[in-house]
Amino acid sequence: MDSFTIGVVSNIGMMSLLALSAYLLLLVGEVSFGQQAFFGIGAYAAGIATVLWGWPLMAALLFAAFCGSATQLGVALPTLRLRGFYFSVATLAFAEAVRIVFELFRYRREVDGGLAGPDGEHGFRDIRYIYDNGIGTQDFLVLIWTLLVLALIAFIVLERSRIGPRLRMIGEDDVMAALNGIDVVRCKLAASAGAGALAGLAGGFYAHSVTYIEPGVFNVMLGVHTLAYGLIGGLGTAFGPLLGVLIDIGFLESFRGLSQYRMIVFGGLVVLLLILRPRGLLDEIAVNRLAGLFRRAQ
Amino acid sequence: MLSLDRATLRFGGVTVLDAIDLHVGHGEVLGLLGPNGSGKTSLINVVTGIYPLSEGRVLIDGEDATFLPLHEIVARGVARTVQATRLFDRLTVLENVRPAQGCPRVAVEALLEKVGLADRRHAMASTLGFADRRRLDLARALALQPKLLLLDEPASALTAAETNAMAELLARIALPGRAVIVVEHKIDLIATLCPRAAVLHMGRKVAEGLPAEIRDDDFLREVYFGDRETADA
Amino acid sequence: MLVDLVQNTIEGLANGSAYALIALGFTLIFGVVGRLNLAYGATIMIGLYAGIFVHAEWQAGWMVVAATTLLGSVAAGIYVERLCFAPMRQGAAITAMVASFAIWMQLEEVATLGLPRHSYPFPPLVTGPAIEIGPFLLRREHLFMLVVALVVMVALEWLVRASRFGLALRAIAENPRAARFVGHNVERSLFLAFMLASAVGGVAGWLIASTDQQVTAMFGMWATFKGLVAAMLGGLGSLSGAVIGGLLLGVVEAYALWTFGPQVRDLSAYLILFLLLVLRPGGLLGQVHALRDADTRRRL
Numbered sequence: 001m002d003s004f005t006i007g008v009v010s011n012i013g014m015m016s017l018l019a020l021s022a023y024l025l026l027l028v029g030e031v032s033f034g035q036q037a038f039f040g041i042g043a044y045a046a047g048i049a050t051v052l053w054g055w056p057l058m059a060a061l062l063f064a065a066f067c068g069s070a071t072q073l074g075v076a077l078p079t080l081r082l083r084g085f086y087f088s089v090a091t092l093a094f095a096e097a098v099r100i101v102f103e104l105f106r107y108r109r110e111v112d113g114g115l116a117g118p119d120g121e122h123g124f125r126d127i128r129y130i131y132d133n134g135i136g137t138q139d140f141l142v143l144i145w146t147l148l149v150l151a152l153i154a155f156i157v158l159e160r161s162r163i164g165p166r167l168r169m170i171g172e173d174d175v176m177a178a179l180n181g182i183d184v185v186r187c188k189l190a191a192s193a194g195a196g197a198l199a200g201l202a203g204g205f206y207a208h209s210v211t212y213i214e215p216g217v218f219n220v221m222l223g224v225h226t227l228a229y230g231l232i233g234g235l236g237t238a239f240g241p242l243l244g245v246l247i248d249i250g251f252l253e254s255f256r257g258l259s260q261y262r263m264i265v266f267g268g269l270v271v272l273l274l275i276l277r278p279r280g281l282l283d284e285i286a287v288n289r290l291a292g293l294f295r296r297a298q
Numbered sequence: 299m300l301s302l303d304r305a306t307l308r309f310g311g312v313t314v315l316d317a318i319d320l321h322v323g324h325g326e327v328l329g330l331l332g333p334n335g336s337g338k339t340s341l342i343n344v345v346t347g348i349y350p351l352s353e354g355r356v357l358i359d360g361e362d363a364t365f366l367p368l369h370e371i372v373a374r375g376v377a378r379t380v381q382a383t384r385l386f387d388r389l390t391v392l393e394n395v396r397p398a399q400g401c402p403r404v405a406v407e408a409l410l411e412k413v414g415l416a417d418r419r420h421a422m423a424s425t426l427g428f429a430d431r432r433r434l435d436l437a438r439a440l441a442l443q444p445k446l447l448l449l450d451e452p453a454s455a456l457t458a459a460e461t462n463a464m465a466e467l468l469a470r471i472a473l474p475g476r477a478v479i480v481v482e483h484k485i486d487l488i489a490t491l492c493p494r495a496a497v498l499h500m501g502r503k504v505a506e507g508l509p510a511e512i513r514d515d516d517f518l519r520e521v522y523f524g525d526r527e528t529a530d531a
Numbered sequence: 532m533l534v535d536l537v538q539n540t541i542e543g544l545a546n547g548s549a550y551a552l553i554a555l556g557f558t559l560i561f562g563v564v565g566r567l568n569l570a571y572g573a574t575i576m577i578g579l580y581a582g583i584f585v586h587a588e589w590q591a592g593w594m595v596v597a598a599t600t601l602l603g604s605v606a607a608g609i610y611v612e613r614l615c616f617a618p619m620r621q622g623a624a625i626t627a628m629v630a631s632f633a634i635w636m637q638l639e640e641v642a643t644l645g646l647p648r649h650s651y652p653f654p655p656l657v658t659g660p661a662i663e664i665g666p667f668l669l670r671r672e673h674l675f676m677l678v679v680a681l682v683v684m685v686a687l688e689w690l691v692r693a694s695r696f697g698l699a700l701r702a703i704a705e706n707p708r709a710a711r712f713v714g715h716n717v718e719r720s721l722f723l724a725f726m727l728a729s730a731v732g733g734v735a736g737w738l739i740a741s742t743d744q745q746v747t748a749m750f751g752m753w754a755t756f757k758g759l760v761a762a763m764l765g766g767l768g769s770l771s772g773a774v775i776g777g778l779l780l781g782v783v784e785a786y787a788l789w790t791f792g793p794q795v796r797d798l799s800a801y802l803i804l805f806l807l808l809v810l811r812p813g814g815l816l817g818q819v820h821a822l823r824d825a826d827t828r829r830r831l
Contacts, residue, residue: 031625033632078809085567085625089759090808096756097801100794165393169386176384178368179346179377181399181442220752224636227629260644267637271630275618278626284388288422295420 006137010209012249013144017202019229019241020151021195026230028191029171030080031088034095035226038068038196040102040218042203044118047213050129052109052117057129061204068200069193076192080185095223102215123214127207137209144205151198155238167191168284221263228270234282243282299324299359299446299477300345300376306353307337307344307501314340316501317354322446322477329488329495329509330481336498338481339381342448346378347371358446373399375445381454383431385438387424391415394423394434398441406441412471413437429460436472446477453487465490485513534666539785545673547781548680549742552735553758554765554773555683556728562768563700563724566624570611570631572755573638574729575736578604579746580642582737583651593654593741600740601733607638608729612722620707639751649748656741672742679738683731684774690727691770700724704768760804766814775815 001009018039025032042064049060079090108117118124130140158164167187169177174184207213225248233244248266252259273280300322307315315337322328332338343349345356347368356364358374366374386394395406410416413433418426426434432452439447452468453461465487472478473491482488488495489509497505497518505518512518553572560568581603585591591599615630655672662669691697699720702710711717736754740746761780765772780800788796807814 031629082808082812084623085628086808086812088625088628089567089763090805093760093801093804093808097798097805100798100801104794104798162397165386165389166397168389168393169397172386172388173384175348175368176380176386179372180397180438181369181372182397183367183369221636224633228633231629261640263636263640264644267633267635267640270633271614274626274630274633275614278622279388285422288390288420292420 001138001141003137006141008249008253010137010141010144010205012245013141013148014202014205014209015225015229015245015249016148016242017144017151017198017205018226019233019245020155020238021198021202022226023230023235023238023241024191024195024198026227026235027167027171028188029174030188030191031085031227032091032195033088033220033223033227034075034091034098035195035199036218036220036222037091037095037098038072038199039203039206039222039226040098040213040215041071042068042200043207043213043218044102044105044124044203045200046204047124047127047207048107048117050208051111051124051127052107057133057135057208060129060208061201064204064207065197065201068203069197072196072199073189073193076189080188080192092220092223095218096220099215099218102218121215123212124207125212127211127213130208131211140205140209144209147201147205152238152242159237224270225266228266231278231280232269232273234280234286236279236282236284236287240280240282244280299326300479301357302341302345302354303357304354305341305344305351305356307340307349308352314501315344315351318498318501318503320496320503322479324445324477325475326494327473327478327480327492329492330479330498331483331485331488331495331512332498335500337501338498339450340501341498342378342450342479342481345371345446345448346376372442372444375443376448377439377442377444377446378448379432379435379439379450379452381451383435385423385426385431385434387422390420390422391426391434392419395438395441398438398443401441401443409437409440413467429456429463432456432464433467436467440472444476446479447472449478449480449482451481451483453482453484461487485509489513535789538667539789540782541667541669541673543782543785544677544778545670545781546784547761547778548673548677549735549739549777550757550761550780551680551774551777552676552683552738553732553754554761554777555680555687555770556732556735557758557762558765558767558770558773559687559728559731560725561762562770563704564616564627564721565704566616566627566631567759567767568611568616568631568728569628569755569759570615570635570638571608571728571732572753572758573635573642573751574607574611575604575732575754576642576746576751577607577638578602578729578733579653579736579740579750580646582740583646583653583746586654587651593656596654597737600737601730604733604736605726605729608725608732609722610634611638612725616721616725617718635751635755642751643748650745651747653740653744653746655744656738670742676738676742679734680774680777683734684770687731687770696720696723756800756804760800760807763804763807763812763814766816769814769816772814772816779815 229244234240582600765776
């Protein structure tokens with residue numbers, strides 16, 4: 001595989017993990033405009049761990065997932081009781097606050113004879129773990145996709161068990177869900193912790209993939225994309241957000257000349273689908289039909 | 299099983315429930331009658347924990363359940379159906395029933411069989427017709443294995459034939475072996491299913507006794523029959 | 532020390548009137564349709580960029596620029612309304628909000644594609660030396676902006692309370708279905724309300740740009756967040772709240788800027804918003820807004 005393709009496929013993998021984090025919250029009916037914050041927190045956490053603390057990669061990635069999960073849980077505790085769009089605005093405010101904190105965040109240490117670490121608005125350079133340790137970009141790609149596949153398997157298992165329908169019940173009608181004996185608050189908090197872990201992990205991968213992260217990346221536009229992947233691809237299955245990522249990055253790569261118009265097209269696509277097909281392309285009805293076909297074929 | 303002790307519910311300036319005393323023993327079936335706005339649905343809402351009482355208590359199996367969260371009340375054996383049926387349209391028939399805690403797959407399948415929806419278990423709930431939605435709602439509530447089942451106007455907007463079918467279904471699978479409160483307009487349905495009934499009027503309990511007595515009482519006729527009951531009969 | 536305090540307050544009120552003007556449009560839309568228009572700042576930006584265009588390409592005078600800005604904002608506002616709000620009346624409020632979120636990004640991209648530089652000059656409106664009151668300085672443009680903000684607020688209040696259009700809007704805000712029964716043309720009234728809010732936004736944007744004498748590519752982002760915080764601070768749906776919220780935000784920011792610097796200034800706005808939502812979502816003047824329609828039951 002040439003390095004360009006590796007880059008694209010790695011990108012798809014990382015963005016899919018991020019898309020799944022927004023999707024998990026959408027399942028329980030929460031619209032988060034701020035997953036990019038936990039993505040960023042994971043990126044910085046993993047970078048600091050490998051560059052400044054000398055941790056091995058796997059530990060750093062675990063740390064990234066943990067930080068993402070803990071902070072998302074921390075934000076969820078006071079905000080989940082807010083109705084509908086107040087929660088969404090809170091996630092937006094939080095994400096922008098985090099972005100500015102990154103611009104102010106300085107944590108520099110001497111490493112191998114030079115200063116390294118996050119340097120405020122100048123970003124965090126030289127997160128070169130995979131290069132310094134002989135891990136090829138292709139191996140890294142395999143690692144990203146292994147974890148993505150594991151995440152997808154986890155989602156599939158969830159959907160087939162009772163937990164998936166329980167989450168969807170909360171997403172559709174949380175009062176009726178409670179009347180069915182579901183502890184809505186606890187489930188939403190669990191979903192938040194999971195979403196934060198996915199976003200943080202994606203961030204950890206991102207930091208090591210691009211080796212240089214800066215606060216400006218974790219902005220509102222990334223938040224729109226993260227949310228849009230599930231909304232376009234579909235909320236009926238975990239493969240929906242994946243489809244959304246493929247559509248976005250596939251479009252981007254196929255029509256390189258039109259890449260300037262990416263947001264125009266993407267934004268328009270989101271709205272179009274919200275009007276015509278609010279649950280996305282692979283919505284519950286489509287998934288039900290596909291499952292029916294599969295069953296009949298057996 | 300269930301005791302309401304001077305249960306009072308006020309919204310703003312309106313008293314929806316006024317010092318209601320009610321008892322339902324284990325395995326007992328109680329009918330609840332009353333015109334629109336008399337507080338029947340509010341009573342169910344209070345028992346299931348949707349509204350907190352302004353005064354008084356709700357006791358479930360002797361335990362004070364007045365301020366318990368909804369899912370805790372369900373855990374103590376209370377389930378309800380909803381008059382304007384609220385199912386999970388984005389889930390299949392099976393998925394609407396399956397998530398119930400402590401109900402194994404086999405029992406879920408059996409329930410669907412009993413309400414006659416087993417052959418459509420993989421259909422989306424949104425595709426069901428009105429009467430089928432009622433039956434799914436019943437299956438969903440029964441899957442929670444309630445010791446107290448609250449049926450909120452199970453026959454409303456059903457035709458005479460559908461009402462009879464529902465009554466038969468309820469008598470067969472819903473009522474036996476558990477405490478039930480049946481809220482209904484249709485006094486004949488109550489008479490068929492419930493050995494005892496209470497009447498609510500403007501938030502107060504105004505009568506309690508045998509349905510036949512209630513039906514024949516003049517005062518209650520006046521209170522009651524300015525209502526669509528006569529149209530339904 | 533006292534001089535600094537008062538001067539900061541003056542600066543704060545000056546910036547705050549800009550926020551107030553933007554917040555008025557936000558809160559007007561929310562008060563009428565019960566939904567948050569996250570594309571609002573971007574529509575103002577489109578108007579401004581249209582104004583910049585006629586100024587840069589055709590050397591248009593300030594009146595043409597002002598008119599273009601206004602028309603551009605209104606046109607963009609119509610686009611947003613037709614796309615994100617009109618088709619979503621039946622759905623959950625959050626759906627319209629997500630749609631406006633996407634269109635916000637779309638419009639920003641359109642603007643920056645059309646005029647790619649980071650900043651553009653904008654014709655000034657009021658020039659002249661700053662007014663001196665003792666040791667304090669007050670720029671004429673800021674005073675003008677504050678006056679306009681108050682005038683617009685009063686005008687809108689009058690419109691909402693005393694005019695037939697305002698009556699229609701209040702009826703619709705209270706109960707859209709009933710309003711329809713009574714004979715109000717709901718679609719048309721909502722459309723007009725949106726246009727009005729966009730026009731207010733256009734005026735706001737034009738005043739701000741004339742005062743700063745420039746427009747940067749960050750305008751859309753800036754206007755959206757500041758306007759949103761100001762409107763929520765005062766309580767969504769309250770016109771006087773929008774103004775109070777804007778002025779308050781301006782003053783808080785002035786102190787944050789003076790004490791810590793520009794990043795903390797921006798940070799304080801977001802923190803205020805976050806804390807506000809957690810502690811008192813209704814804002815200073817509002818009660819917790821009970822979301823209308825079946826929002827408590829419906830999602831995306």
